[in-house]
Amino acid sequence: MPTSKKFIAFMVVFLIIGLAIGYGIGFYVGGLSAPQVGVTTERTYTLGVTFALSGAVSSVCVQWEPIVKMAIDDLNNLTKSMGLNIVFKPYILDDASTPDGALKNVQTLYAAGIRIVIGPSLSSQVKAVKAFSDANKLIIIAPCSNSPALAIPDDYIFRTQPSALGESKALATLAVQEGLKSVVSFHINDEFCNVFAQYFKKFFEESGGTVLYDIAYQPGQADYGSDVASLASWVSKLRPDAIFYCGYDTDGANVLTHAADEPALRGVRWLTVEGFYGAPEVLTPKVVDFARAVNMVGIRPVPIVNPLYDEFVERLKKYGAVPTLCSENVYDAVMIAGLAVIRTGGTSDPDVLRRAILEVAKTYHGPGGWGLFDENGDRLQASFRLWTMSFVNGTYQYVDIGYITDSSIVIEKTP
Amino acid sequence: MEIYRVILCSYVFSWIYILSSLPLTLSYRTTKVFNFAHPVFITYGAYVVIIVNEALGRRLPLATATLLAFVVGGLVSLINHLLLFKPLSYQRVSSNVYMVASMGLWFVYQYILYIACQILTRRYGANFLSYPTIEYEDVRFLQEALQLSSIPQYIITATLIGVAVGIALYVLFNKTMLGIALRGIADNATLAAVCGIPADRLVNLTWFLVGGITALSGVLWVNFSGSTTPDLGLNIVVDNFAAAFIGGLYSLPITAVASILLALVENMLLAVLNYYFGVQPTIRLAIVFGIVFAILIVRPPMGAGGGLPYRFTKRVIKK
Numbered sequence: 001m002p003t004s005k006k007f008i009a010f011m012v013v014f015l016i017i018g019l020a021i022g023y024g025i026g027f028y029v030g031g032l033s034a035p036q037v038g039v040t041t042e043r044t045y046t047l048g049v050t051f052a053l054s055g056a057v058s059s060v061c062v063q064w065e066p067i068v069k070m071a072i073d074d075l076n077n078l079t080k081s082m083g084l085n086i087v088f089k090p091y092i093l094d095d096a097s098t099p100d101g102a103l104k105n106v107q108t109l110y111a112a113g114i115r116i117v118i119g120p121s122l123s124s125q126v127k128a129v130k131a132f133s134d135a136n137k138l139i140i141i142a143p144c145s146n147s148p149a150l151a152i153p154d155d156y157i158f159r160t161q162p163s164a165l166g167e168s169k170a171l172a173t174l175a176v177q178e179g180l181k182s183v184v185s186f187h188i189n190d191e192f193c194n195v196f197a198q199y200f201k202k203f204f205e206e207s208g209g210t211v212l213y214d215i216a217y218q219p220g221q222a223d224y225g226s227d228v229a230s231l232a233s234w235v236s237k238l239r240p241d242a243i244f245y246c247g248y249d250t251d252g253a254n255v256l257t258h259a260a261d262e263p264a265l266r267g268v269r270w271l272t273v274e275g276f277y278g279a280p281e282v283l284t285p286k287v288v289d290f291a292r293a294v295n296m297v298g299i300r301p302v303p304i305v306n307p308l309y310d311e312f313v314e315r316l317k318k319y320g321a322v323p324t325l326c327s328e329n330v331y332d333a334v335m336i337a338g339l340a341v342i343r344t345g346g347t348s349d350p351d352v353l354r355r356a357i358l359e360v361a362k363t364y365h366g367p368g369g370w371g372l373f374d375e376n377g378d379r380l381q382a383s384f385r386l387w388t389m390s391f392v393n394g395t396y397q398y399v400d401i402g403y404i405t406d407s408s409i410v411i412e413k414t415p
Numbered sequence: 416m417e418i419y420r421v422i423l424c425s426y427v428f429s430w431i432y433i434l435s436s437l438p439l440t441l442s443y444r445t446t447k448v449f450n451f452a453h454p455v456f457i458t459y460g461a462y463v464v465i466i467v468n469e470a471l472g473r474r475l476p477l478a479t480a481t482l483l484a485f486v487v488g489g490l491v492s493l494i495n496h497l498l499l500f501k502p503l504s505y506q507r508v509s510s511n512v513y514m515v516a517s518m519g520l521w522f523v524y525q526y527i528l529y530i531a532c533q534i535l536t537r538r539y540g541a542n543f544l545s546y547p548t549i550e551y552e553d554v555r556f557l558q559e560a561l562q563l564s565s566i567p568q569y570i571i572t573a574t575l576i577g578v579a580v581g582i583a584l585y586v587l588f589n590k591t592m593l594g595i596a597l598r599g600i601a602d603n604a605t606l607a608a609v610c611g612i613p614a615d616r617l618v619n620l621t622w623f624l625v626g627g628i629t630a631l632s633g634v635l636w637v638n639f640s641g642s643t644t645p646d647l648g649l650n651i652v653v654d655n656f657a658a659a660f661i662g663g664l665y666s667l668p669i670t671a672v673a674s675i676l677l678a679l680v681e682n683m684l685l686a687v688l689n690y691y692f693g694v695q696p697t698i699r700l701a702i703v704f705g706i707v708f709a710i711l712i713v714r715p716p717m718g719a720g721g722g723l724p725y726r727f728t729k730r731v732i733k734k
Contacts, residue, residue: 054529055646059545062533189697215689218697222650223428223640226682227696229420230689236417237690250545250642257548257641261567262420280542281642287547320537 045341046089047072047334048109048117052125055097056219059249059279061121064143064330065092066319068118071334079342086346088338095120099128110138115348116337118330123147123191126157133157137350139357141333144326146301147192148199151376156350158357158373160329160336162301162381164196167273170384170404171244171299172203175271177409180241182210183271186231186255187246189216196246196273212238217251224251228258228265235264242269249325252276253287260290274300277387278324283396291389297401298387302328303369304403312367328367329379336361336371386411418686425682427569427639430577432674434632435651436658437584438625443664444601445621448500448513452521454648454655456626459491460484460633461643462528465546468637469539477551477572477634484634485627492626493619495520500622521648528645545644549637569639576631584628584667597621601665653700654681657707673710680706 049068052061068090075088091114095101102125109117110132116139120126123145133140133156140157148165150157175183183204187193194216201211213234217227235243243265247255252275259265270291276282277300290296303309312331313323321327340356347353357373364371374380386402402411439453463484468475499516532543554571558564563571588594599607600614600621608614637643654677661677662670680702688694 053533054526054544056644058644059542062536062544189695216695216697218699220646220650221699222636222647223424225424225427225639226421226685229417229424229682230686230696232417232420233686233690250644253545253547254641262417264417279545281545281547284547287641 041085042087043085043346044087044089045346046091046112046114047337048106048112048114049090049092050095050102050105050109050117050119050125051092052097052101052121053092053094055095055101056250057097057121057248059281060324060326061097063278063321063324063327064121066321067316067327067330068092068334070315070319070321071331071338075335075338075342078338082342084342086342088341090118090334095125097122097125099125102126103128103132106132106138106140110136113348115139115350115353116141116341118143118333118337121145121326123150123195126150126159127191130155130157137354139337139350139353141337141357143329143333145192146378147195149191149195151374151378153375153377155377156354158333158336158361158377160333160368160371160379161326163374163376163378164192164273165199166381167299167301167384168196168199169203170409171271171273172200172207172209174297174299174386174404174409175204175242175244176207176209178242178269180209180269180271182212182238182240183242183244184231184234184238184240185211185214185244185246187214187216187244188219188248188251188275190219193246193273193275197244200244211244212240219251221251224254225258228255228262231259232262232264235268240268242271245270245272246275247272248275249279249281252279253281253284256282256287256290257284260286266290266293268294270294270296272296272298274298274325276325277398278322278327283389283398285396288389288391288396296388299384299404300325300387301381301383302385303381304383304385304405306367306369308365309367309369332364332366332368332371335366336364339364421682421686423567423570425678427573427635428678428682429675430573431632431635431639431651432654432658432678433577433671434580434635435629435655436662436670436674437667438628439655439659440662440664440667440670442621442625443659445597446496446500446618447510448517449510449664450495450500450625451514451517452495452524453517453625453629454652455521455524456488456492456629456648457633457636457651457655458528458645458648459524460488460630461637461647462532462543462633462645463487463630464549464634464637465543465643466535468549469535469541469543473549474552475549476553477575477638478553480549480551480634481576481631484630488630488633489623489625489627491524492622492629495626496619496622525645525649532645545642546637548639548641551638554638569635572638573635576635580628580631588667593617593620653703654678657703660707661710677703677706 051064052058072088072090079086093105095105102120106117106129118141121144126142126145137156142159144161145159146161146164148163151163185197187197204211215231217224309328312328336357339360340353343356343360344352361371361373369381372380384404385400387398387400390399392399435457443449464480467483535543550568554568596612597617599612600617604614658670658673658677661673681699685696685699689696
């Protein structure tokens with residue numbers, strides 16, 4: 001018992017001394033860190049990013065990571081120059097090019113307290129995250145999705161790539177102007193290409209053309225040789241004037257490599273979209289020779305003349321990246337998000353942020369052009385560049401050969 | 416119908432499936448481990464070729480590619496066994512544990528490759544995440560010398576590698592003591608050990624051969640396909656496993672026949688269905704599984720279910 005009493009007495013004294021020391025330290029430290037007039041503390045604002053850094057479209061999307069860093073640097077330089085106390089940081093996750101991966105990432109980012117997410121890349125992925133975004137008021141700014149099926153008003157999804165509705169109409173108009181009367185459509189079975197093919201058919205047939213047959217191939221295959229053989233069979237049978245092709249980087253390289261071996265496919269024009277634009281694996285001597293033999297022409301929604309785009313391409317080199325599909329839209333997505341955050345003083349309120357994004361976009365001009373969104377939250381744009389692949393200055397390159405506006409189609413170089 | 420192209424695709428795919436499915440059957444019947452990480456060897460074989468091709472300035476001979484892919488694939492497989500499967504076997508774990516462990520191994524290898532590709536892409540500029548077709552220098556020379564330039568290079572490569580591996584396996588299993596010993600282990604490992612066969616060393620050798628031969632299908636793949644990605648193994652895993660299952664995970668000849676059958680079904684049947692009946696090529700996987708289910712029901716390969724392999728069931732039926 002005496003030992004026990006001694007122990008209790010010791011503990012009480014120890015507690016009192018501890019409290020006294022703690023109070024003293026607390027008072028001193030608290031006094032030092034108390035807010036003072038005219039002194040600001042730095043606040044970190046994290047922007048979530050979900051990109052396809054692995055999987056089917058990764059070869060294009062890995063080039064977007066440095067672009068995000070560039071945009072974040074620009075935002076931080078801006079806040080610093082304005083004397084603001086906001087520091088932006090990206091939280092980048094890989095969604096493996098799958099809709100499930102994108103949804104998991106978006107949920108993870110939301111759980112981490114993030115309220116604006118840049119990405120995902122594909123329309124199928126945007127479709128997968130839409131319900132979660134709507135339910136939780138999570139703002140999604142997708143830089144490369146442009147399926148018309150996702151042009152929905154009053155949701156929390158913005159797209160810095162214009163909807164493909166106008167693009168499909170422009171391509172159909174080009175086909176008619178080029179004297180093409182019949183087309184076989186060949187495309188990957190996914191959200192963007194299915195809907196693009198559907199609208200292309202609609203506009204082409206309204207202009208007097210005919211889509212003779214439509215072949216969709218399954219994504220995620222190891223090889224597409226047998227699909228190309230099916231296409232060749234149909235082209236031999238139906239004798240169309242052209243093939244409309246919609247695919248992406250990995251499958252595009254595969255399809256075009258096999259098509260180059262197929263005599264039946266070398267005798268028709270090829271029209272395509274921006275799906276594999278910028279993908280380096282497509283630029284092999286075999287594929288470029290094929291593209292030249294079939295007068296391949298692609299379309300992509302980029303402003304015709306934009307000094308900001310040229311400056312952006314030049315600056316990208318310092319970040320070790322090259323311009324690929326949608327790279328300018330990635331930059332614009334981060335900038336619009338950041339500027340909206342700055343405008344609201346760093347709020348996390350999704351409705352305030354949503355309104356700020358719409359307002360900021362009205363006056364924003366970036367490498368992708370004017371940022372203005374339409375009633376569906378899709379970037380408004382009515383001009384497109386025409387491109388092909390060619391051998392220029394000793395290297396195989398993607399080259400712009402013309403443009404399409406509301407009123408005219410101009411082809412400056414022969415494909 | 417452009418039948419010529421379809422036949423070429425079927426031919427090449429037959430060899431790719433044979434080279435990747437036979438070793439899967441071989442590994443299961445010898446070790447009783449169903450290795451889900453097996454398709455990784457195809458991918459690693461392809462990527463050894465891709466990396467060496469870049470290192471040699473895109474002038475790679477088939478002989479070098481074959482040798483390097485075989486050795487690297489074999490070593491990866493052997494390391495898997497020594498570091499994972501062998502320690503598990505000491506603990507006498509169930510086949511489910513092997514299955515889960517090998518699945519985990521698959522993902523580990525997959526992401527190691529992704530990381531390596533991203534680093535290589537940034538450092539060397541070439542896109543390792545989706546690599547275009549590789550043409551072999553020595554095969555091109557052979558084509559020119561024998562005036563075979565009109566034949567696609569991948570047909571020659573597939574024939575050279577496929578026939579060489581086929582002959583080597585036939586000789587190994589039918590004409591050498593080593594092959595007889597390997598068959599002995601496959602039939603009854605305990606009895607083989609009692610008879611003085613060094614089972615441990617032969618299992619090591621089996622894993623090395625399995626990895627090496629499977630990696631050769633990667634050598635063939637990069638010569639045929641327009642794009643090779645780190646997902647290569649993942650994308651052909653279904654056909655790979657299907658062929659091995661049809662072979663009962665025991666019979667090498669039936670696995671080979673199943674590989675040819677699957678390649679024909681995928682290419683020829685699909686082309687016919689598309690051309691004559693307008694069926695879209697997107698149903699490919701459904702057709703593959705349909706064939707597998709049909710075979711499993713009509714003539715179940717009992718080795719796959721843990722029962723007796725074909726040759727024993729045949730004897731039972733005869734009696």
